[in-house]
Amino acid sequence: MLQTLHNTMNLGNMDLNIPVYGMNFGSIGFLMNTYSEDDLHARINNAKANSIHPLKMQATDENGDTHTALALNEVSLFRSSSQAAKIEIFVDGKSRISELICDGVLLATPAGSTAYNLSAHGPILPIDSPLLALTPISPFRPRRWRGAILPNSATVQFSILKPQRRPVSVVADNRQYSDVAQVTVKEDRTNKVTLLFDPGHSLEERVLNEQFKF
Structure with a gap:
């Protein structure tokens, strides 16, 4: 996933800003959504965007x-x-x-x-x-x-x-x-990537949840 995000940044045109919707098919997958092919187009259309500057x-x-x-x-x-x-x-x-x-x-x-x-x-x-x-x-x-x-x-x-x-x-x-x-x-404020997350599983929610794990 990290390599995909770097490839997106390396396109060299922030105006393109191609959003990335990742699905976890491995172990941790912190920057990804739950893997499922069901209603995928609807999930992408309803996803919440988060932008990250490197x-x-x-x-x-x-x-x-x-x-x-x-x-x-x-x-x-x-x-x-x-x-x-x-x-x-x-x-x-x-x-x-x-x-x-x-x-x-x-x-x-x-x-x-x-x-x-x-x-x-x-x-x-x-x-x-x-x-x-x-x-x-x-x-x-x-x-x-x-x-x-x-x-x-x-x-x-x-x-x-x-x-x-x-x-x-x-x-x-x-x-x-x-x-x-x-x-x-x-x-680098001249560059960014945009991640898409399912409703209820945004990056903000994941970061918040991480603080209450023990």
């Missing part, structure tokens, strides 16, 4: 090469060696954490806040909220920092400290780049 990531590796990618769920940074990563975090150009020692850190959209972000003990964001979740992955120091909720207008920059001794890779949904030195992420 994150745009720009990463510079140790060779100075630049890589860009879009992410509907999250952009994640991970340590690539036995040593913990050391990362400085800037929000809108201001250093907020001078040295985060961790296994990694991620920035998630509201749609992605119920995915890896939730597993990393990050907050679940309402699907229509103008927010992003910044969540550390197994942080060592600062010990009490558990992440932040940011406005979706924020630009977040991750600067890798000692990248040769403590290499870091970055993953934007399913695209990975190794040995990065700096990563900048912000919401």
Whole structure:
């Protein structure tokens, strides 16, 4: 499903905005409807639309090469060696954490806040909220920092400290780049995907239900 949504975005014309109605024929299927071929045309016609703007990531590796990618769920940074990563975090150009020692850190959209972000003990964001979740992955120091909720207008920059001794890779949904030195992420308001959901099973309802599971 995620690959289908990326293919839709890669058409390169947001005016087309082809809506996607997915049906779960696998295991989790959080962004999909219940599988059934009965009355399919009527279900699609009655479906409720939700639009999602992706994150745009720009990463510079140790060779100075630049890589860009879009992410509907999250952009994640991970340590690539036995040593913990050391990362400085800037929000809108201001250093907020001078040295985060961790296994990694991620920035998630509201749609992605119920995915890896939730597993990393990050907050679940309402699907229509103008927010992003910044969540550390197994942080060592600062010990009490558990992440932040940011406005979706924020630009977040991750600067890798000692990248040769403590290499870091970055993953934007399913695209990975190794040995990065700096990563900048912000919401891409020029791009979006539209998902269709059966009445009573909207993305808002699923996000709300997820908060009461235990």
